[in-house]
Amino acid sequence: MAVQDKLYHVLGAKQFSRSELEELFAASRAMEDVVRAGGDRRHAGRIMTTLFFEASTRTRLSFESAMNRLGGSVIGTENAAQFSSAIKGETLEDTIRIITGYSDLIVMRHTEIGAAKRAAAVSGVPVLNAGDGAGEHPTQALLDAYTIQKECGGLDGLSIAMVGDLAYGRTVHSLSYILANFKDVKIYYISPENVPIPPSVKHYMDDKGVRYEETTDLNAVAGSVDVLYQTRIQKERFPSPEEYDKAAGQYIVDAELMSRMRRDAIVLHPLPRAGEIAEEVDADPRAAYFRQAQNGLYIRMALIDRALQAE
Numbered sequence: 001m002a003v004q005d006k007l008y009h010v011l012g013a014k015q016f017s018r019s020e021l022e023e024l025f026a027a028s029r030a031m032e033d034v035v036r037a038g039g040d041r042r043h044a045g046r047i048m049t050t051l052f053f054e055a056s057t058r059t060r061l062s063f064e065s066a067m068n069r070l071g072g073s074v075i076g077t078e079n080a081a082q083f084s085s086a087i088k089g090e091t092l093e094d095t096i097r098i099i100t101g102y103s104d105l106i107v108m109r110h111t112e113i114g115a116a117k118r119a120a121a122v123s124g125v126p127v128l129n130a131g132d133g134a135g136e137h138p139t140q141a142l143l144d145a146y147t148i149q150k151e152c153g154g155l156d157g158l159s160i161a162m163v164g165d166l167a168y169g170r171t172v173h174s175l176s177y178i179l180a181n182f183k184d185v186k187i188y189y190i191s192p193e194n195v196p197i198p199p200s201v202k203h204y205m206d207d208k209g210v211r212y213e214e215t216t217d218l219n220a221v222a223g224s225v226d227v228l229y230q231t232r233i234q235k236e237r238f239p240s241p242e243e244y245d246k247a248a249g250q251y252i253v254d255a256e257l258m259s260r261m262r263r264d265a266i267v268l269h270p271l272p273r274a275g276e277i278a279e280e281v282d283a284d285p286r287a288a289y290f291r292q293a294q295n296g297l298y299i300r301m302a303l304i305d306r307a308l309q310a311e
């Protein structure tokens, strides 16, 4: 099928302008009311495919819930590496060409950087990137930014610490690109030495004039930020167990660290956590990560709505 330029693909976070973000946040707010009212039927008869080549709980289920809340239906495979024809040697491009004939929208998570762009190049329906290897995770970054806006009242002027695996963690790449749309943002990139924020992200931030600092010292920074964005060390992406061991366990958000943070600061995490936020933190009102995961539903409803309307 011919590629249509007008399709609303979400491939990376750089594609969003400030005004588009503001529109999306307003649409997500409206979706909160839709959910409270029990959902609606605006996309009845439309079909969304979820094609996941990597593990997922929140991203896939919130997309599926979002489509159901809007009256649509979902088909898909949650273990596409084994249960789709990829295992028989089918190319990603052929798989996408086929799915284009079966559904109105594709949500895809893949192991390779750039896979969503490859899919979009041959797709006749919108493609939403639900994570491409160590590349990007734009819909996560959108829900992260939406959460910050809700919790902190806006994004201009904020200081944000991104902590943990900044090399393989795709969410921090996309979140950096989103934050570059806002004024006077200051980012602290805090990581073990072997998993720093990639040069490509720093170049982009330099181009956009965003202030950032790289450091390994979380304790020194914790007391001055509005948002502490903790991440999991991406064990599955390390070249060797030794490299993983070098990065693991260095930054734990616990009650002691929380005591250094400001009263009005928040803690975010894309989840799943693997020990880097102690459970004792959950009861602290500044622990916003479960509210953040809930916001994923509203953002994804707004994205699905936008993609299906543009078609």
Ligand code: NCD
Pocket (backbone or CB within 6 Å): 058, 059, 131, 137, 140, 170, 171, 231, 232, 270, 271, 272
């Ligand atoms: C993240 C991901 O898949 O990149 N999870 C998510 O989508 N919420 C983060 C992670 O796996 O650590």
